[in-house]
Amino acid sequence: MPPLTDDRKFNSSGRRRSSSGRRPFSVSGRTPDRWDFSRSSGVSTASSVSAVSSASGVSTARTKSSISYRSWLVEFLKAILTCFGKPEIRPPEPRPLKSPSSTPSRSRHANSFSSTGKLSEIQKATKNFSPALKIGQGGFGTVYKGTLDDGKLVAVKRAKKKLDIWALQTMHDSHVSVEFKSEIKIMGRVEHLNLVKFYGYLEDGDEKIIVVEYVPNGTLREHLDGFHGNYLDLGARIDIAIDVAHAVTYLHMYADHPIIHRDIKASNILLTETLRAKVADFGFARANESGVTIVSTQVKGTAGYLDPEYLKTYQLTEKSDVFSFGVLLVELISARRPIEPKRKLKDRITAKWAIEKFTQGSAIEVLDPNLLRTPATNLAVEKVLELAFQCLAPTRQGRPSMRKCAEILWDIRKDYRQLSTSYPLP
Incomplete structure (x- = not known):
């Protein structure tokens, strides 16, 4: 099944947690920068100041003074933007619920999700992430119990978010994005009776969601x-x-x-x-694809x-x-x-x-x-x-x-x- 479209953690290779196996990709999905001075009409360029000054008959000395001050102001604000601003990034198109097509063993779960499914399906399954359906909390985020349209019970892992005060939007911690990528990569390639089943994942705007088997009897x-x-x-x-x-x-x-x-x-x-x-929970997992000892730049674990x-x-x-x-x-x-x-x-x-x-x-x-x-x-x-x-x-x-x-x-x-x-x- 394409992505859900779950250490894992539920992520199959990587809480970056770090680089090779279970966790590394990074997709940045944030709204356009609200601090883009190039689009602002509140700060004019030196040439526009000069034109306005000439048209209004202001003296040359005053015009030069005004240009100098405004140019300084523009440069000052640009310096502030350089230090603290965020580049404009267009948010990615919402991805449908899916499971990895490269894993044939996942195909039997395909009926659990619509191939064009969206966030609304998950919201419906969890009653809009109702606190009454919360069944767990971890480093990745919150886990909810959900019921799909066909009656199948699932566990929905919703990545935690934080407020980006500069872009005035919510976003994910970098390590959460790494864990998310790691978990879906590794869980998409494994299947065993004693591993939690992976049903798929979903990326939609600022939402990162993993859907896995619901195991009813706690930890x-x-x-x-x-x-x-x-x-x-x-x-x-x-x-x-x-x-x-x-x-x-x-x-x-x-x-x-x-x-x-x-x-x-x-x-x-x-x-x-x-x-x-x-x-369960493959957020920290690493796949040793090289066959040699992995040297990790960051120690992960509990x-x-x-x-x-x-x-x-x-x-x-x-x-x-x-x-x-x-x-x-x-x-x-x-x-x-x-x-x-x-x-x-x-x-x-x-x-x-x-x-x-x-x-x-x-x-x-x-x-x-x-x-x-x-x-x-x-x-x-x-x-x-x-x-x-x-x-x-x-x-x-x-x-x-x-x-x-x-x-x-x-x-x-x-x-x-x-x-x-x-x-x-x-």
């Missing part, structure tokens, strides 16, 4: 916080870890080019009603999940996602956030605290206190933290691949289920 972080009722049991948490591992393995190994997500975290993991996990080697060297590889996945594993086991500012200083960085407990032989102390301790739980916690320890290695050479992580988690799940059967809960 993993919300479930770990107990916002949806009962807490997830350990078996469900291991299943979710496997789903995420499958999704990231696909990005690293089976997409057209290796894709680095760069923002694997609990709030970017959406859950279905059957607790299947789907990775505090607490960032690979320390990436922070130090600016070299981005698939192993940066592996480090973030290690933090996520600790989060799943403990239900703590990656950074807990209200705790004691030595316990504030959750991954560091958990690994210390693991190396001291007290892995079970990391378990979420809302979960029961059983022989099966004790064994699973030990093994998951051992995998997390490997993922959190300080250098990428010491970390496993995402495919290896998935294989290890399969074995952990198998052992957990067998032991749970042998020692059922009372």
Whole structure:
């Protein structure tokens, strides 16, 4: 399908976030500059001043004085315009809702949108972006629940805007435009059971909108916080870890080019009603089309999940996602956030605290206190933290691949289920 016409984030290559893969294009759509002095009748040129002066019989000295003053005024205002003004840019023609025609696998979603659809379709689907339909808020903007004419539920990501005080118009932050381009580029080329589906995008005037699959059961972080009722049991948490591992393995190994997500975290993991996990938000993603290590001029990601080697060297590889996945594993086991500012200083960085407990032989102390301790739980916690320890290695050479992580988690799940059967809960 042409563009919608969605890290992503929903953007398929780039929160610029920066240059190569998921995010870089920049389309500037703003209204004509209101400070264009060349069209203003309020400032006349020196020649026009001279003509008026001669016609009115003003003395030569006075005419020269008037010309000199007005010429100075013109030059002064031009200098101000040079420093602060904005060039005149014609806004682009509104683009119809569409999905990338280069991705045949998207064609089955084409019936969701009119090929000549416009902003009015999205406004209708979201009841003109009603606050009652708001389901999320992020760096890119606001997410709304929408219903298309055929009854299909979608998530509509609307880019945030700011007021440009010089051009007297709203516009997008440059990083939002980069994320938008990155997300639609990368999401248009990937498809997997554990990735949020991309339906299309729309650019219309100052609106930038991404439309993706609606996942009804909230984020993993919300479930770990107990916002949806009962807490997830350990078996469900291991299943979710496997789903995420499958999704990231696909990005690293089976997409057209290796894709680095760069923002694997609990709030970017959406859950279905059957607790299947789907990775969302591709705004920071990068496609490694060259096959070599990406040197990033800007570090992108979320505090607490960032690979320390990436922070130090600016070299981005698939192993940066592996480090973030290690933090996520600790989060799943403990239900703590990656950074807990209200705790004691030595316990504030959750991954560091958990690994210390693991190396001291007290892995079970990391378990979420809302979960029961059983022989099966004790064994699973030990093994998951051992995998997390490997993922959190300080250098990428010491970390496993995402495919290896998935294989290890399969074995952990198998052992957990067998032991749970042998020692059922009372």
